[in-house]
Amino acid sequence: EAQVTQNPRYLITVTGKKLTVTCSQNMNHEYMSWYRQDPGLGLRQIYYSMNVEVTDKGDVPEGYKVSRKEKRNFPLILESPSPNQTSLYFCASSLRVHTEAFFGQGTRLTVV
């Protein structure tokens, strides 16, 4: 089954404790991206990747890092999480940058 898989689905952590949210897709898509969803703000792009080893900042990259060492995986790293990073995070992939995006199930992160 074609899908985008994120883990974990739910995470509560403390300020400053490094964490990684994993994202994997099995559709051989080139383009992957991370979004955060906050009430009233819709989805805002954090980082995106055009292909392996090619990543760039989206609209809200501060406090986040990503890597794209393999085509299927695109982890999101929070080196030192802060409470303002409490949000719902979605990973997405698409065959090319301008084609439809497929979304993961989301990761609800709470930073206390």
Add this chain to the structure above:
Amino acid sequence: AQSVSQHNHHVILSEAASLELGCNYSYGGTVNLFWYVQYPGQHLQLLLKYFSGDPLVKGIKGFEAEFIKSKFSFNLRKPSVQWSDTAEYFCAANSMDSSYKLIFGSGTRLLVRP
């Protein structure tokens, strides 16, 4: 700057009522447009998309949208809503000419009363 606007933040309808959700974009050049739906507690799913051709696009579950280039609009419609259409709806756009970003509107929460 490129942006997508959804002016209806909350919409409440009774079953069988007609639905129209507004979406306006500010892009120059060639644009791709999408509507996504997010059912409670779930991830986003594609409802329909417009890349080129017929400006009236039909999607899943009886939804359709019309691309009106002169108005920079891509409104979502459904003739008769059901309780199961209760969800949040997002309009999104990206440009074929520049930018590698898919930009979303702020979303419209639809509540359909039985």
